[in-house]
Amino acid sequence: MRKILTVLGARPQIIKSAAITRIIQSEFNNSLTEIVLNTGQHYDANMSDDFFHELSIPLPKYTLSLSKNAVFSTSDMIEKIDKIVHDESPDLMVVYGDTNSTLAGAISAVKNNIPLVHIEAGMRSFNMDMPEEKNRILTDHCSRLLFSPTFQGIANLKNENINTENIFHCGDIMLDNSMYYSKCRTEYSTKLKRIDLPERDFILFTCHRQSNTDNKAHLFEIIEGVKAISKLTRKQIIFPIHPRTRKQIVYFFGQAYLENLSHVFKIIPPVGYLDTIQLEVNAEFVITDSGGLMKEAYFFEKKSLILRNQTEWVEIVELNAAVIAGCKKDQIIDSYYKMLTLQPKFEPIFGKGDAGRFICKTILEQLK
Numbered sequence: 001m002r003k004i005l006t007v008l009g010a011r012p013q014i015i016k017s018a019a020i021t022r023i024i025q026s027e028f029n030n031s032l033t034e035i036v037l038n039t040g041q042h043y044d045a046n047m048s049d050d051f052f053h054e055l056s057i058p059l060p061k062y063t064l065s066l067s068k069n070a071v072f073s074t075s076d077m078i079e080k081i082d083k084i085v086h087d088e089s090p091d092l093m094v095v096y097g098d099t100n101s102t103l104a105g106a107i108s109a110v111k112n113n114i115p116l117v118h119i120e121a122g123m124r125s126f127n128m129d130m131p132e133e134k135n136r137i138l139t140d141h142c143s144r145l146l147f148s149p150t151f152q153g154i155a156n157l158k159n160e161n162i163n164t165e166n167i168f169h170c171g172d173i174m175l176d177n178s179m180y181y182s183k184c185r186t187e188y189s190t191k192l193k194r195i196d197l198p199e200r201d202f203i204l205f206t207c208h209r210q211s212n213t214d215n216k217a218h219l220f221e222i223i224e225g226v227k228a229i230s231k232l233t234r235k236q237i238i239f240p241i242h243p244r245t246r247k248q249i250v251y252f253f254g255q256a257y258l259e260n261l262s263h264v265f266k267i268i269p270p271v272g273y274l275d276t277i278q279l280e281v282n283a284e285f286v287i288t289d290s291g292g293l294m295k296e297a298y299f300f301e302k303k304s305l306i307l308r309n310q311t312e313w314v315e316i317v318e319l320n321a322a323v324i325a326g327c328k329k330d331q332i333i334d335s336y337y338k339m340l341t342l343q344p345k346f347e348p349i350f351g352k353g354d355a356g357r358f359i360c361k362t363i364l365e366q367l368k
Contacts, residue, residue: 002367004034005090005114007081008060009041009101011051012292015273016096016119018055019173019356022180028360035088036060039077039101054272055181077104078111085112092117092144092367098136106139115367119173119359121146122153123312130211145366147359149173149350150315170358171351174292178299179353182277203235204283204293205265207307208242212289216252218327222307223249225325225332226287227264232336237287238279239265285339287325287332294322301346305335319345 004024008014017036024032038060052059064080081104085093092115095105102118109116121140125133140146140157148154149172157167205226212218230237249258261267271279277296280286286297289307297304298316305325306317316322321344325335 001030002032002091002364003088004032004092004094004363005085005088006034006036006094007039007101007105007108008036008096009039009077009099009104010097013096013099013101014038014051015055015177015292016173017094018057019176019180020094020119020359021057023356023360027357028364031364032360035062035090037062037081037084038064039081039104040064041073041077041099041101051273054274074100074104074107077101078107081105081108082112085109085114090114092363094119095139096120098123098132098139100131100135102139103135106142110142115144116142117145117147117359117363118143119147119170120149121167122148122150122155122157124153124156125310125312127310145363147355147362149355150313151349152315168358168362170362171353171355172295173355173359174295175299175350175353176356177273178277178296181274182281182300184274200282200284201235202238202266202283203229203233203285203287204279205237205239205287206242206293207245207289209289209308210244212307212327213242213245213248215327219245219248219252221329222289222327222332223261225329228329228333229287229336230264232333233284235284237265238283239267240269240271240276240279241267242270289327295350298322298346299350301344303339303342303344305332305339307332315349319347319349321346 006017008017021034024034040063062084085108093105093109094117095102096119106116118139123136127133144166146157146167147170151169154167154169158164207222212222226237280296280300283302285302286293286304288294288304291312294304294306294313294316298321304322306322307325307327309326311324317324320342323335323339325332
């Protein structure tokens with residue numbers, strides 16, 4: 001029996017981990033056991049604990065309490081992860097994506113000589129100003145096994161001279177989840193009905209990335225650009241607002257601005273994963289700065305406008321399913337018109353929805 005210590009820290013990682021946890025419990029429970037550690041990096045408990053219940057996966061055995069005054073919370077996380085590694089003596093550690101929690105887990109694994117498994121390895125924006133880019137590169141170069149969702153990710157890792165024997169193309173575990181949980185969703189979510197959302201013919205808009213929300217000019221231009229698209233399309237904009245985004249809108253522009261915005265957009269609280277799937281399935285298209293939402297839009301054959309200047313998921317852009325819109329009003333409007341002309345090819349570039357099974361099988365084969 002191999003003991004896995006899984007380190008999570010943010011909502012997307014919780015969702016990603018569900019694909020692995022589900023397979024371990026259903027198919028590998030005689031050979032793998034999983035201990036889940038939540039670093040507590042995500043500051044809104046309603047956007048973390050609720051997801052474990054919604055996804056029908058166990059709550060973490062460990063949830064860290066990080067110092068609110070820590071200048072570098074990553075060092076705080078490393079210290080606390082180290083203690084749990086010593087207590088649990090795992091055979092391997094699994095980390096996801098590119099958050100500070102990912103990097104903290106990677107450093108702890110290296111310090112304690114624990115084989116590190118990085119899921120979603122090889123993704124690159126080639127923008128070293130992004131904290132996420134630094135985190136993912138450092139984590140990849142610390143890892144014993146690297147599972148990449150795309151062939152571009154494989155090429156990126158090879159270009160960095162990482163040992164090819166440690167690199168595996170697995171497909172995307174988020175496709176596993178989208179396929180699995182889309183079957184679980186009701187015809188139309190009770191929660192979404194309760195807040196009076198249209199079932200069709202709307203645009204889904206999300207914005208949470210720190211480079212957008214913490215930059216006054218970026219945030220203003222994005223909101224004004226999306227308002228212009230709402231006017232052009234005469235369609236309702238559904239805006240599940242991230243707590244950080246709400247806070248920064250009020251900080252930069254005042255409460256009255258947010259209240260006026262609610263007359264233009266349908267602003268709703270953060271929604272669960274199943275409700276997010278429901279919104280994606282029924283939206284006409286998606287406007288987002290989230291790489292995860294961009295992928296899910298692709299899974300459900302929806303086009304998207306990306307509120308960034310680059311993306312790790314270049315294949316989606318190359319297949320005409322998304323447009324890089326940036327974070328300026330005029331760019332966003334121009335990108336909308338460009339998107340209208342696109343004829344997407346929704347090819348199976350993210351696998352067949354069996355990434356979780358492949359990852360678990362490969363772990364057992366490689367870490368004997």
